[in-house]
Amino acid sequence: MRDKVKKAFDYKRLASAAAALPLLILFLKNLPPDPYFLILLLAVGMLALREFHVMYKVPLFLSIPSVLLGACLLYVMCFYPFYISEAIFAAFFILLMLRLLIPPSPGGALKDIGVIATGYLYIIGFLVFQWFLRRDASGLENIFMLYASVWIADASAYYIGTYAGTHKLCPSISPNKTYEGFAGSIIGGAAGALLVSFIYGFQVLPAGKSVMAGVVIGTVTVSGDLIESMFKRDAGVKDSGNLLPGHGGLLDKIDGLLVSGPVLYILLRFI
Amino acid sequence: MRDKVKKAFDYKRLASAAAALPLLILFLKNLPPDPYFLILLLAVGMLALREFHVMYKVPLFLSIPSVLLGACLLYVMCFYPFYISEAIFAAFFILLMLRLLIPPSPGGALKDIGVIATGYLYIIGFLVFQWFLRRDASGLENIFMLYASVWIADASAYYIGTYAGTHKLCPSISPNKTYEGFAGSIIGGAAGALLVSFIYGFQVLPAGKSVMAGVVIGTVTVSGDLIESMFKRDAGVKDSGNLLPGHGGLLDKIDGLLVSGPVLYILLRFI
Numbered sequence: 084m085r086d087k088v089k090k091a092f093d094y095k096r097l098a099s100a101a102a103a104l105p106l107l108i109l110f111l112k113n114l115p116p117d118p119y120f121l122i123l124l125l126a127v128g129m130l131a132l133r134e135f136h137v138m139y140k141v142p143l144f145l146s147i148p149s150v151l152l153g154a155c156l157l158y159v160m161c162f163y164p165f166y167i168s169e170a171i172f173a174a175f176f177i178l179l180m181l182r183l184l185i186p187p188s189p190g191g192a193l194k195d196i197g198v199i200a201t202g203y204l205y206i207i208g209f210l211v212f213q214w215f216l217r218r219d220a221s222g223l224e225n226i227f228m229l230y231a232s233v234w235i236a237d238a239s240a241y242y243i244g245t246y247a248g249t250h251k252l253c254p255s256i257s258p259n260k261t262y263e264g265f266a267g268s269i270i271g272g273a274a275g276a277l278l279v280s281f282i283y284g285f286q287v288l289p290a291g292k293s294v295m296a297g298v299v300i301g302t303v304t305v306s307g308d309l310i311e312s313m314f315k316r317d318a319g320v321k322d323s324g325n326l327l328p329g330h331g332g333l334l335d336k337i338d339g340l341l342v343s344g345p346v347l348y349i350l351l352r353f354i
Numbered sequence: 355m356r357d358k359v360k361k362a363f364d365y366k367r368l369a370s371a372a373a374a375l376p377l378l379i380l381f382l383k384n385l386p387p388d389p390y391f392l393i394l395l396l397a398v399g400m401l402a403l404r405e406f407h408v409m410y411k412v413p414l415f416l417s418i419p420s421v422l423l424g425a426c427l428l429y430v431m432c433f434y435p436f437y438i439s440e441a442i443f444a445a446f447f448i449l450l451m452l453r454l455l456i457p458p459s460p461g462g463a464l465k466d467i468g469v470i471a472t473g474y475l476y477i478i479g480f481l482v483f484q485w486f487l488r489r490d491a492s493g494l495e496n497i498f499m500l501y502a503s504v505w506i507a508d509a510s511a512y513y514i515g516t517y518a519g520t521h522k523l524c525p526s527i528s529p530n531k532t533y534e535g536f537a538g539s540i541i542g543g544a545a546g547a548l549l550v551s552f553i554y555g556f557q558v559l560p561a562g563k564s565v566m567a568g569v570v571i572g573t574v575t576v577s578g579d580l581i582e583s584m585f586k587r588d589a590g591v592k593d594s595g596n597l598l599p600g601h602g603g604l605l606d607k608i609d610g611l612l613v614s615g616p617v618l619y620i621l622l623r624f625i
Contacts, residue, residue, distance in 0.1 A: 345439075
């Protein structure tokens with residue numbers, strides 16, 4: 084489901100994944116989530132916000148405080164839910180006052196502030212659910228289920244779409260997405276969720292419910308991908324940035340996770 | 355501190371204030387806050403969001419669901435702070451999906467979504483503090499203090515600025531604001547807070563602290579006014595709308611309140 088069809092076996096892409104994945108698994112399995120997973124989330128949130136600001140050319144003078152305040156917001160959402168309103172007010176009031184001071188003021192005020200506000204709701208507001216998933220009793224399994232489902236869905240969509248894709252899904256937003264790739268994403272999501280449940284001996288979710296969760300994740304992952312494609316196309320960029328060779332930017336990597344995290348969290352409350 | 359100097363005694367303006375004020379006082383004093391004050395806040399939030407969307411030409415197809423979801427967000431922030439993250443995700447994900455569907459998609463996606471996100475943080479996120487102020491034990495006094503300080507600050511800034519204003523405060527954003535008007539706002543804020551404390555027999559705040567709170571409100575009211583002027587100038591409109599004759603739009607009326615509400619709420623925790 085990449086925006087551009089590359090040759091089906093992109094070795095750079097595979098090599099970076101092969102190097103990064105075991106490190107991530109070790110990191111998640113062996114280090115206590117507070118503070119290590121939290122630090123990872125804060126770092127991802129800040130980098131993703133910064134990428135989003137660069138995409139839309141938010142001036143540095145405004146972007147840097149807004150990235151730092153975004154990390155504070157994420158922290159408050161994780162640990163002090165009763166103070167979210169205060170945190171939102173403080174962060175946003177500071178940024179509005181800063182925007183008053185910088186030229187060209189007032190022209191383009193909403194262009195800058197709108198990008199920052201969207202980044203807060205879309206990146207920080209969605210990312211926080213990975214902390215909610217992780218702090219559960221079955222936190223490690225939740226996180227592995229999320230990552231495995233989304234990434235296997237992504238890969239399966241990419242390869243099935245590349246080999247077998249003929250019917251366009253949404254050409255104006257993402258010209259290379261196909262219905263075949265979409266089906267691949269759903270199958271991959273289900274396979275990923277089933278795999279993680281199997282490894283954990285079906286203690287948290289039995290096989291049927293795992294498949295169900297995976298199907299939902301495989302579906303919303305595509306919508307997360309489309310949302311990010313919409314922003315990239317609107318901003319006129321091909322990749323959100325250049326973080327890992329062959330993988331595009333960080334936002335390209337986490338677009339499916341951003342949407343799937345909250346959906347899995349809400350799903351686990353109900354099934 | 356209006357954007358345009360009119361003749362100092364604008365009778366339409368005085369007449370609408372004289373008609374609306376006693377009604378508002380009766381409403382606040384005699385009706386239980388839940389649900390009446392809450393309904394007022396929800397209505398103000400929805401109208402203000404809609405005005406903001408009209409200012410920036412958000413298409414109706416996106417504006418209407420976003421106004422309705424904004425009211426839901428405000429309600430959740432008032433009563434279910436532990437579910438704010440879920441509410442933010444649900445509302446914003448729905449709107450992002452809707453934006454995917456409407457033409458011209460993806461072009462201008464951030465222009466629309468950015469206005470909506472800014473409206474949520476700036477209008478809904480700031481307005482909720484009036485509910486926090488109102489639900490306190492001294493809720494009625496808090497709200498009267500807020501309204502009296504902000505509106506007397508506004509009026510005092512307007513008249514002092516009109517008669518005695520010579521030194522421009524911030525000509526690129528709001529050409530008719532002057533330092534003299536700013537001083538008027540601070541004096542008016544202090545007078546308003548002192549008046550309300552006096553009426554309530556200084557039970558919640560003694561005279562000195564009332565003056566202090568009023569000075570802070572009189573100061574931040576001007577910044578609220580400047581923030582809204584920045585958005586109006588950026589959007590290329592003179593008034594945010596046309597709600598009351600002589601008073602401009604609803605956002606013009608509540609710009610100072612939006613910022614002063616949270617500041618008074620936080621201040622009352624500390625003094």
